[in-house]
Amino acid sequence: MTLRSFILRRLGSIIPTLIFVSLIVFALQKLIPGDPAIAMAGDESNDAVVEQLRAKYGFDQPIYVQYFRWIGNVLVGDFGSSYRNRVEVIDLILTKLPVTVELAVLSMIVALAIGIPTGILAATHKDRFTGTAANIFALTGISIPHFWLGIMLILLFSVQLGVLPSSGFVPPWENLKQNLLSLVMPSIVLGTGVAGVITRHTRGAMLQVLSSDYVRTARAKGVSERIVVSKHALRNALIPVITLSTIEFGQLLSGAILTEQIFSIPGFGKLIVDAVFYREYAVVQGVVLVTATLFILLNFVADILYFVVNPRMRGAND
Amino acid sequence: MTDAVLTQAPARSGFRIRSRAVRRFLKHRPAVVALCVLVFFALVAIFAPFIAPYDPIKSDFLAVRQGMSAAHWMGTDELGRDILSRLIYGTRTSLMAGVVPVTLALLISIPLGLLSGYVGGYLDSVLMRFTDALLAIPFLVLAIALTALLGPGLFNAMLAIGIAAIPIFLRLARGSALAVSKEDYIEAARAGGNSPLRIAFKHVLPNMIPPLFVQATLTVATAIIVEASLSFLGLGQRPPAPSWGSMLNEAQRFLPTQPTMALWPGLAIFIVVMSINIVGDGVRDAMDPRHKS
Secondary structure (H helix, E strand, O other), X not given: OOXXXXXXXXXXXXXXXXXXXXXXXHHHHHOOOOOHHHHHHOOOOOHHHXXXXXXXXXXXXXXXXXXXXXXXXXXXXXXXXXXXXXEEHHHHHHHHHHHHHHXXXXXXXXXXXXXXXXXXXXXXXOOOHHHHHHHHHHHHHXXXXXXXXXXXXXXXXXXXXXXXXXXXXXXXXXXXXXXXXXXXXXXXXXXXXXXXXHHHHHHHHHHHHHOOHHHHXXXXXXXXXHHHHHHXXXXXXXXXXXXXXXXXXHHHHHHHHHHHHHOOXXXXXXXXXXXXXXOOHHHHHHHHHHHHHHHHHHHHXXXXXXXXXXXXXXXXXX | OOHHHHHXXXXXXXXXXXXXXXXXXXXXHHHHHHHHHHHHHHXXXXXXXXXXXXXXXXXXXXXXXXXXXXXXXXXXXXXXXXXXXXXHHHXXXXXXXXXXXXXXXXXXXXXXXXXXXXXXXXHHHHHHHHHHHHHXXXXXXXXXXXXXXXXXXXXXXXXXXXXXXXXXXXXHHHHXXXXXXXXXXXXXXXHOOOOHHHHHHHHHHHHOHHHHHHHHHHHHHHHHHHHHHHHHOOOOOOOOOOOHHHHHHHHHOOOOOOOHHHHHHHHHHHHHXXXXXXXXXXXHHHHOOOOOO
């Protein structure tokens, strides 16, 4: 199977998923109790105004017409507008998303820098103290409530030691140093959880590769253990870890919700929480739709990466 | 071959497999310790009214934000309420928020998964596309969006978490049903003239439970964290009722002056979630020894 046909086949399966996602997000709006036209008109409205709004936004049309109208607008980037900020939802998303993406990238760097070496240690020092410690670290990373870890880090580094800011995000183009300083703690908070997942997967993949025939052959030929681990085992063990990291990156975009709330970072997560509190359903819909689409696309990228780095896939699908 | 023979054979071997799994689980020392920790928290939740030294919602303005003392082992909060008592009652909220949504999700997913995997066809395709779409929306985002729709409150938060967990179990249940329905003993039951409904409920259903049980254990941990997150955001348990998440929210404001207020609820969530994850690993290893964590 060629890369092109693989991409086409995967695209064929993600389009129906995207259509279903849009149906769910549309249903979310329709399930809200009450008449949206009455809600829009406000307290001092009369029947004529409500009727006018109903006709203007198509609420009097059959449900499928309303869906096609809505999806048509979404496809050209019109998600509606936020009545609180009087800003288009798409503009809000485009302003907030880069902040969360920066946080997710930094968190992923932290996660990979901790997770891969710890996973290797857990596999190579299996049944020894170091290996057990690495396993406990992974379990802690997965189990710790990140918003609590964030609060504890603020307590230590901001309140007690006063070395890192607890809030006050600065965009990178204004002051890069301040920007990075303000994201140190949030990226550690988010990165630790993903590091736990990566540690577990690296350990699993390494254990599998280390017990394979070609590693046994390399050892029998007298190749040093360091070379066996770094050159023979790690390269192959990292293949599933790369794809997993791509999927985890998608999780980070949504995992940032509480972290952004704690560190007052004006990102995507804070946008959805504020939207929920102010009952701005158009914003909630926009954020859910964009998050799901990004998640599907990242999974798509992960599949392509896996196909590219794993030659066996090409044969398997022929 | 009679139907009685058919039903007894897998049932007896199923019992043997289960007792072997229990023995393997009991040999997994960390999992047994973690299970004891969970039993302790469950007892705390059940006997909360007898254990808690104070009323968890009663304010005492003469004892506002006090440190740890003989009268208040974990101190008091901004309204003078005893933190230990709130923590004890909060155990109820957290354990309930872990178990209720997962039970709800299982009750909906198992029959639907069985139908989808065993019957297949058009229904299976539609259900699986729907599941894929729901799985594309991250768990917490979906739970927040649903809570926005249903309104804040513990019941609604649990309902939202339960709905958000359905696709995870539905996909797994369908996969299990599909795998089990291809087994030889199902073929034999079919050849024995059993009705499809009887085969589905008597033979397929009992054998698709083990993988769901492992996933259920792990999802309880996720549900507890998500409920705490929703309560932390003010979308879960309503004040003044105690919840570990809302206690952390309140504590955040007094971090410089009373850091212990944030320490205890977070530590409680951490210990419970970690114990559930260790038990989950133990259950998985016991049920499938090839997949040893």
